[in-house]
Amino acid sequence: MKKVGFIGLGIMGLPMARNILKGGYPLVVYNRTPKKAEPLKTEGAEVAGSPKALAEASQVIVIMVTGPEAIDDILHKPEGLLEADLKGKIVVNMSTVSPSYTEKLNETLRERSAVFVDAPVSGSKKPAEEGTLVILASGPEERVKELEGLFLTMGKKVVYCGEVPMGSRMKLAINLLLGAMMASLSEALNFAEKMGIGRELFLDTVLAGPLGCGLFNIKKEMLLKGEYPTQFPLKHMLKDLRFALQEADSSGASVAVGHSIFQLYRQALGKGLGD
Incomplete structure (x- = not known):
């Protein structure tokens, strides 16, 4: 199993990350408020001190935050994601953002030789806790299929919507x-x-x-x-x-x-x- 890095442990992110851990994936997490990572640490997850450290320790990086501003902070701040070597890594954005922002994010990550998958979810807190979200994935189809096992720890169905940014749409x-x-x-x-x-x-x-x-x-x-x-x-x-x-x-x-x-x-x- 690929090692998963999960960024964002809010209302949705915490139960989603927990279900990844329950699914048997090695997991490293990062949250801007470190205290929110403590429950997962006691359950076996590693805690990274920065997005850069998380990226360096992971093969698949999942982002689940509130929106574009939070993603920009994760990418560009000191010790941010873009300071890491992302070549060959898969970056999955599960946050809800605009299609135009998704396209820009795809281009930013492509320039760094990363693979980008756009995969927001349908469902709120209870489905996130139960692992019954619907994953709305777009990007390279073979990569989405490769990630299906990971996605199904968090959801009950993966819908392939097409190329980026069709998941966001x-x-x-x-x-x-x-x-x-x-x-x-x-x-x-x-x-x-x-x-x-x-x-x-x-x-x-x-x-x-x-x-x-x-x-x-x-x-x-x-x-x-x-x-x-x-x-x-x-x-x-x-x-x-x-x-x-x-x-x-x-x-x-x-x-x-x-x-x-x-x-x-x-x-x-x-x-x-x-x-």
Whole structure:
């Protein structure tokens, strides 16, 4: 098994890295806040002091951070990833970024003789913990196939989307749908309650029919209890919707619903609900 380096141990990254370790892969991790690496260290992972040190100790480097700014920091800061010899190494970005940024990242790494795979994921905290994410991979097909075993420690399915940046494009389409589904569920639930329909009755009815789906099933208990532990921070959904609207503008796609929900999420962010 190739030695894996994993950068980013946040809400998604920590359980994903843990599942790689459970899958038997030798693992070295790095996080900007070193304390977050301690649980994995006790479970057998090595902890690197910098992205450069992680790259030098790994054959496959996985990045799972909040967005382009965090990736730029990992790449360019002192002792950053680009200070390492990356020749022949595979760098996998699983963070959600824009397709244009993905193309630039691909070119940057190609100049350093690294192989780049674009592989964002569909799923939030619970699927990350359960290892049931869907991996949306793009890049050299033979390299994606080579990484399938690694990907399946973190997910239940690997979807090959084509060449870079098709994985990132697929992720934006998926998250546009996700944002719309959650806004619609919330609006319909509030509407039902205002008409005197009980919350549990409404949700049971939705889940019993053709509108029932895994996403709504995951949210049911949270909605019934009125407790909403962070699964995917709203500020990150807003970021992804912004990327989706930019890509829609570039491609000429009409996204009227996307523009509406973007404003809803912006209002929520303004009310302090970003995290």
